[in-house]
Amino acid sequence: MQTSPSRDLAVGLFVLIGLAALAYLTLQVGGLSTTGGLVLHANFTQIGGLAERAPVVISGVKVGRVEKIELSDDLDARVTLEVDDHLKLPVDTSASIRTAGLLGNQFIELEPGAEDALLTSGGEIALTESALSIEKLVGSLVHDAGLSGDEEATQ
Amino acid sequence: MLQSAIERLGAAATNLVFELGRMASFLAVLVLQLLKPPFRFRRLVRETYDSGVLSLALVCASGLTVGLVLGLQLHSVLVRFGAEESLGAAIGLTLIRELGPVLTGLLVTGRAGSAMATEIAVMTATEQIDGMRTMAIDPMHFVVGPKALAITLAMPLLSSLFIVFSIIGAYLVAVQLLGLDAGVYFSSMNDAVEFRTDIVGSLLKALVFGALIALVATFRGYHSGRSAEAVGRATTSTVVTASVCILLADYVVTSLWEF
Numbered sequence: 001m002q003t004s005p006s007r008d009l010a011v012g013l014f015v016l017i018g019l020a021a022l023a024y025l026t027l028q029v030g031g032l033s034t035t036g037g038l039v040l041h042a043n044f045t046q047i048g049g050l051a052e053r054a055p056v057v058i059s060g061v062k063v064g065r066v067e068k069i070e071l072s073d074d075l076d077a078r079v080t081l082e083v084d085d086h087l088k089l090p091v092d093t094s095a096s097i098r099t100a101g102l103l104g105n106q107f108i109e110l111e112p113g114a115e116d117a118l119l120t121s122g123g124e125i126a127l128t129e130s131a132l133s134i135e136k137l138v139g140s141l142v143h144d145a146g147l148s149g150d151e152e153a154t155q
Numbered sequence: 156m157l158q159s160a161i162e163r164l165g166a167a168a169t170n171l172v173f174e175l176g177r178m179a180s181f182l183a184v185l186v187l188q189l190l191k192p193p194f195r196f197r198r199l200v201r202e203t204y205d206s207g208v209l210s211l212a213l214v215c216a217s218g219l220t221v222g223l224v225l226g227l228q229l230h231s232v233l234v235r236f237g238a239e240e241s242l243g244a245a246i247g248l249t250l251i252r253e254l255g256p257v258l259t260g261l262l263v264t265g266r267a268g269s270a271m272a273t274e275i276a277v278m279t280a281t282e283q284i285d286g287m288r289t290m291a292i293d294p295m296h297f298v299v300g301p302k303a304l305a306i307t308l309a310m311p312l313l314s315s316l317f318i319v320f321s322i323i324g325a326y327l328v329a330v331q332l333l334g335l336d337a338g339v340y341f342s343s344m345n346d347a348v349e350f351r352t353d354i355v356g357s358l359l360k361a362l363v364f365g366a367l368i369a370l371v372a373t374f375r376g377y378h379s380g381r382s383a384e385a386v387g388r389a390t391t392s393t394v395v396t397a398s399v400c401i402l403l404a405d406y407v408v409t410s411l412w413e414f
Contacts, residue, residue: 007200007201007204008200010204010208011203011207013208014203014204014207014208014211014309015203015207017312017316018207018309018311018313018315018316019312021312021315021316021318021319022311022312022315022358024319025251025315025319025354025357026350026354028341028345029247029322029344029345029348029354053349055346
């Protein structure tokens, strides 16, 4: 079969553009990071609506994501986080579940502590603050309002 | 009356099973021939030109317009809930998971699959396939194999291009026209799209659809009759069968991969 340089060039370019599009999707849109992160565990008594892949932030800057949520042996929610591995987090770092806005998605906020020893991969975050349940909050508000209403009625 | 209706149903069912069996044995031969040396690289490049490069303009232009429309439509829905910040996520997920592979599959069926079926059907009708056999060249190895492989491998690339052009199209509408912040658009997309489930799934779908188009187009062409009418029928049935197969396979792959 005769070879045709211009056709070869077109096919080569086609493959290159295709692979470039794929690379763009993978790295930019998919957010695949090439470096393995620092894996941390934290137990919460209530995680509310926290979902896997939720962001992990420090001072509002995204540094990682929630990898896994499971039930621990003592029936707490055990959350596995993966954060940037060049972060220097003291062992007394605390983790809290926060909500973006009133009804927004939930995320984990890390607050670095003051100890000199650093958390290593597979480490445990001991200080945790559970999710604020809007339902419970509204429930107790209605309950209180109801009680005070009754008191007014009996007076 | 009733008996003849049942007979017709039975004949149709037998015919369907017969066709499926022929297709399966065709696929087995095709795979064996693809694995058998020599590997016809120059033929593969030529066929990639026909099914990949020549579909490029169509796929990019369609991707761009789909992105433009999707941006406009989703924005008008999301703005009712004050959730237009999620536009990037909605665009990214719909395109990568569903619309990209499926629409590219349908476009490639119409553009390259039909051409491939016609070419092979004409070769069958004009006895070129028989001629090759006479010269001890296996047409499955020389003609069908490279064509099928080219369209299968071109599909993931074309689908990725379609998605990127749609994302650009939606960006033009959402950011340039409707005034959404570019950072919000891209960061919400970035947060929502995940590598393993979404992007690998999208590529897998494109690959499966490519293989389906390749199988249907080469099978219909190879087993077409020897008249001009039969060539036309091979082309039409390729487009119809491949399109339906893509839509059915989409459900199957989605349910197996994501759930």
